[in-house]
Amino acid sequence: MKTKVSIMLISSLFVCCIPKKELPILSNYIDESGVKKTYLIDEFQFTNQIGESFTAKNTKNKIHIANFFFTSCPSICPPMRERLIDIATTFKKDEFLILSFTIDLKNDSISVLNNYSDATSISKDKWVFLKGSTSELSEIAMKFKTNYSNTNNSGDFYHSSYVALIDTKQQIRGFYDILNDKAIQLLKEDIEILLSE
Amino acid sequence: MIVKKWHKIIFLLFCLVITSGIISYLSLSNRHQAIIKTYALHSLNIIDSEWIKNDNSQNIQLTSPTFHIDNVYKSMEGPKASTYYTLDTQKDNLHWMTAFKIKAVDPKTNNQLSNDFVCHFNIDYQDQEHHGKWNLFDRVNKQYPRLISLSHGIENIQFPKGFGFPFFSNEKFFITSQALNHNIIDTTFNVKHQIEIKHSDKRTFKPLFPKTIYMMLPFKMDAIDISKNDIPANSCIPVETKNHTYLNEKGETLSGHWKIFKEEKAYTYNTTKQLAIKDTTTLHQITPHLHPFAKKFTLKDITTNSIIYTCNVTNHKNSIGLTSTPSFISEQGITMYPSHEYELELITHNTIEEPQDMMASLFLFFYDKEMDLKIKTYYHEN
Numbered sequence: 001m002k003t004k005v006s007i008m009l010i011s012s013l014f015v016c017c018i019p020k021k022e023l024p025i026l027s028n029y030i031d032e033s034g035v036k037k038t039y040l041i042d043e044f045q046f047t048n049q050i051g052e053s054f055t056a057k058n059t060k061n062k063i064h065i066a067n068f069f070f071t072s073c074p075s076i077c078p079p080m081r082e083r084l085i086d087i088a089t090t091f092k093k094d095e096f097l098i099l100s101f102t103i104d105l106k107n108d109s110i111s112v113l114n115n116y117s118d119a120t121s122i123s124k125d126k127w128v129f130l131k132g133s134t135s136e137l138s139e140i141a142m143k144f145k146t147n148y149s150n151t152n153n154s155g156d157f158y159h160s161s162y163v164a165l166i167d168t169k170q171q172i173r174g175f176y177d178i179l180n181d182k183a184i185q186l187l188k189e190d191i192e193i194l195l196s197e
Numbered sequence: 198m199i200v201k202k203w204h205k206i207i208f209l210l211f212c213l214v215i216t217s218g219i220i221s222y223l224s225l226s227n228r229h230q231a232i233i234k235t236y237a238l239h240s241l242n243i244i245d246s247e248w249i250k251n252d253n254s255q256n257i258q259l260t261s262p263t264f265h266i267d268n269v270y271k272s273m274e275g276p277k278a279s280t281y282y283t284l285d286t287q288k289d290n291l292h293w294m295t296a297f298k299i300k301a302v303d304p305k306t307n308n309q310l311s312n313d314f315v316c317h318f319n320i321d322y323q324d325q326e327h328h329g330k331w332n333l334f335d336r337v338n339k340q341y342p343r344l345i346s347l348s349h350g351i352e353n354i355q356f357p358k359g360f361g362f363p364f365f366s367n368e369k370f371f372i373t374s375q376a377l378n379h380n381i382i383d384t385t386f387n388v389k390h391q392i393e394i395k396h397s398d399k400r401t402f403k404p405l406f407p408k409t410i411y412m413m414l415p416f417k418m419d420a421i422d423i424s425k426n427d428i429p430a431n432s433c434i435p436v437e438t439k440n441h442t443y444l445n446e447k448g449e450t451l452s453g454h455w456k457i458f459k460e461e462k463a464y465t466y467n468t469t470k471q472l473a474i475k476d477t478t479t480l481h482q483i484t485p486h487l488h489p490f491a492k493k494f495t496l497k498d499i500t501t502n503s504i505i506y507t508c509n510v511t512n513h514k515n516s517i518g519l520t521s522t523p524s525f526i527s528e529q530g531i532t533m534y535p536s537h538e539y540e541l542e543l544i545t546h547n548t549i550e551e552p553q554d555m556m557a558s559l560f561l562f563f564y565d566k567e568m569d570l571k572i573k574t575y576y577h578e579n
Contacts, residue, residue: 024286030571145329145334160325175369
């Protein structure tokens, strides 16, 4: 009995001594006057793939990743989709969500988004496809520190292959290139860290 | 009796799987074999698979996992490893990277080995973290976020005095290192790469903005040698395309990699669009990235017919390899203009029978006036 207790105590001590990885808080920027500003992603309103309103209230107390895409994207979206399916099936807890914002406001209607969502076979509560107005989209892109172009002249129709990781307090905790295997590994580790906080 | 029969079937199936595995492995390219071998050796802990990271107030030191060299590995074929690096996730202080170095070492003794076993090491910053911090969203997604690549022939560079690349201590960098072996075929051995990045938190630096330009040559897709077309993206040329093929505005196919045969040959490429200079600026540092048998690499202002930089390459005399590809460094800088046209000129001289893979890129570092103003304001407030 004594031996068991000693082993347990030593193990607990050992676990406590391992430095816990802490993720930085990245939802901040330096404004025009040189002052560091922090912000939360706590205000947005979009429509999801089943035509319902989806706001920042839906992400409160949940961990989520967010990316930009369009359903007819021939290049980086198909491999991004495969990797996001993998992440959605890895993290089945209700506390984890994926948000994908379409940048093709002309062609990606709600029904197109719904069909795209059906093809992923992931629950519509888990992976939410969102459409908003041009101004809402550009505002949320700035909050996620990215840009995109949806003027399909001269092939200038692009978005990033990065996803942002947001914690339960609606702060950005990391950016990950979803096309990079190392980044996916890191993203999964970091989601685990946030889920265990 | 039935048990024995099942044993036989399982044994035969096992042999079949092993045989087809060996056949599949042997049919792979040298590069893919190296990926599988390295993965197996690292996963089974036969060789060290961990990165060692040490940093202090002036230096970041990274030691790569062990690379097992058992074959000739040309550029981009050898064992490689990647990692993420952050100086301090819990601090948000402004630092400056000022110099970079890589060397090959013996994993057991830590003694320096020949840099002929260094293919390259790359540092990529994270677009959204780096530019987003300063609200410079128009810079996100505009170019591949490679800070620098040090490669065979140039294993040590520094920025001019008073210049640096600004970063925050909680900023994440993606680091890749790859081994090389052009010549040794009669033995197997292990190497590690030791990377050193000098940094400072002094408030006296001017920011540099990195940009990569590279030779691209037209080719016909139906003439491509697919069996040799085995080049991973983003190793030598930082772009998001498979096998370094591009379409220009005329619909022509261009490649950043090509074969050179036994001869001396000159190539030119108008790099004005790659440079995309918006405002008159100054160029302060150039780090070339070339393959063996490159002879001379020049950046020209063809509007004024003047040479900005010439890299006179020294190749090894009795083996394949680059002895030196000198960099350019200038505190004063060279002025470059949005209205001017610029050209890259490369002279190669393959002296052996076997065709060689060639590419040529330059990592350029310009004074970043926009960032400088932002940083001055930031320092004033903090």
